[in-house]
Amino acid sequence: MAFELKKLNPWYWIHKILPRTLFARSLLIIVIPVLLMEIVVMSVFVDNHWRKITSRLAFGVAGEIAIMADEIEGGVTDKRLEKLTNYAAQNLDLLITYEKGETLKPEIVFEGTWEPFTAMALSKALSEQVRRPFSLSTSPDDKWVNVGIQLDGGVLRILALERRLFSSSAYIFLLWLGGSSVILFSIAVIFMRNQIRPIRRLALAAERMGTGREILSFKPEGAREVRAAGRAFLEMHERITRQIEQRTAMLAGISHDLRTPLTRMKLGLSFLDGGDDVKALKQDVTDMERMIDSYLDFVRGEEREMGEPIFLTSLITKIVEKTRRHGTEIEFIGEEDIRIVARPLALERCLSNVIGNAEKFGSGIKITIEKQTGSIAINIDDNGPGIPPELYEEVFKPFYRVDNSRNTTTGGVGLGLPIVKDIVHAHGGHITLDKSPMGGLRVRIELPQ
Ligand SMILES: Nc1ncnc2c1ncn2[C@@H]1O[C@H](COP(=O)(O)OP(=O)(O)OP(=O)(O)O)[C@@H](O)[C@H]1O
Ligand SMILES: [Mg+2]
Structure with a gap:
């Protein structure tokens, strides 16, 4: 039951999913907001902006096509048509041909990797502005869009260059966004590494102290708080060492001082004739010697050994x-x-x-x-x-x-x-x-x- 309850707690899962190291956690703190921001910017601003621009471009192209359709339909001489064609090719990036007497099959064909939205925007603009039957197809190489308009006397065909309809600024913006987040991420990695190194060194020093090994050249460094922790650790280490040294010195002193009178007692006893009392005394002295040896052993256990x-x-x-x-x-x-x-x-x-x-x-x-x-x-x-x-x-x-x-x-x-x-x-x-x-x-x- 306790097991089940634990799994219901969201903190349990957060702890399970969160990376273990401080380094990875701090990177997450930087990366998650940046990613969120980019997603919002991309979905709200870029998408919106890009759609608007695409509709405007389609509107412009459709307007130009409508003018030309009106012009040609109003009765046009061959000379006038040629002039119009040249003008469109040079200034509008539109290649027009007029096929007299033809009829058009109105259809819309999308090929290649064109954004469906671009073609849709153009088709909408055409139906609104040209107000004649039309066909629309995109070339497989994405370079052109092919528009056909049914006029009274024939079919007007227009090849419009991709750049007339497609705004690449949104892609460039995305590229910048991606590029700058890569740079930001790299800077964060370098920065975090430097911040975490002193914490790792402190942990290592504390571990070495715990296992009785020498603390090799540890000096407080890093951010103010980390440095304070490092200094506190060094002070603690010093205090503990001093206390141990004092205790050791005292115990060693006492044991050592007791040894001399004991040796004298032992010597004195050895001159006495062996009665039961003397025997018991001798035993006591031996016991005391052994005890003192144990104390010295205890003390020696805390001597500095690497x-x-x-x-x-x-x-x-x-x-x-x-x-x-x-x-x-x-x-x-x-x-x-x-x-x-x-x-x-x-x-x-x-x-x-x-x-x-x-x-x-x-x-x-x-x-x-x-x-x-x-x-x-x-x-x-x-x-x-x-x-x-x-x-x-x-x-x-x-x-x-x-x-x-x-x-x-x-x-x-x-x-x-x-x-x-x-x-x-x-x-x-x-x-x-x-x-x-x-x-x-x-x-x-x-x-x-
Ligand atoms: N292997 C063991 N079997 C049974 N009892 C034990 C064993 N080891 C320790 N003890 C008990 O634990 C007590 C404490 O052990 P400890 O080694 O600290 O002291 P000691 O052996 O009596 O004296 P010292 O080790 O200082 O000579 C012992 O007095 C004994 O009662
Ligand atoms: Mg023992």
Whole structure:
């Protein structure tokens, strides 16, 4: 039902028909009004104007023919007829012949590509002005129109040149109209291209920033609004970078400062005799060291590392082999080598964290790669206990650990998945959790290609 309703909405169809790019849309904004204007001008003005002119021309020719018909019918000598013929040929572009004693078959024949309107206008003018039976035919080569008039004593034949009846000014006007719109269209294309280029550059810079790549020589340009957007983007980029740097520096500082007293404590403890208390203390110190390592890892995830083309399958194979050396059963299916642009160290840390979790919580792991249009999906399945679906969001929060994993064998701080999520997002990708067909958790990482 919702589907049907959507189709009834005119906006649905407008959106469907409208071109997607700003360039094409802006051209439409220019082209549609110009086209509409031309259609109106053509149909109203040109048509009207052209018909009027054609009727006037036909009226003139018919008038001249009528005068000659009257002249000849009033009784004419051969000498007078010759003079009349010469005059008509030289000054009126009309070739006349008089066939004495002939009779005419009144008919109208249109051949060639003559506008029917021209012939019709002439036939109307003839019947109005000559008021005698007449025949009318157009020559196939469009050059002449042949008129015959029945007079009392014979037939008057007139060949009228096309230019006496046909006005080409309307065609020339149309040609100009077409030509000027082509010029206008070309100027619009060049102009729009230049206007849209800065927007495209801004989008590219924003995309690069989103995927954690360096913004190459972006500078605000173009129209005022576009420049303002570009400047705002640069400021935002700077602010975010500064914030990340501050946070990184602070976390790194704290972790680093804690390490020194911890090392001292460890040294002090090693001089003490091993009672149970000392053992517990030693364990605590080891745990604290591991935590600090995790914090440092978290911080390092945000260090500036440049994206570069890497082979994904090789990278995963490297991690898989490392895991296999721990004695974990791990299967990896990835046929050909897939190239993606990524930050190699960050991506390795990300995949190691996920695979490390699978290793920690399960005993069998399977990794598969799916190629999709424009992206690559990596599925990491394990046969562990999995995560209840209602906690899928929670586990991505820093320091969150599902209750039953709080035991010494799976000890961790709960920073693994937050780091993973950060890295995946920094690459412009998505991460989702699901139930695995192997019984445990499926982590699906989609990265743009
Ligand atoms: N493959 C998995 N199977 C079952 N539970 C998991 C799995 N991966 C993560 N979890 C649950 O999600 C929690 C958060 O994982 P995360 O990697 O962030 O932390 P951690 O592994 O406990 O600690 P850290 O990674 O910082 O050493 C884990 O404590 C665990 O409860
Ligand atoms: Mg982990």
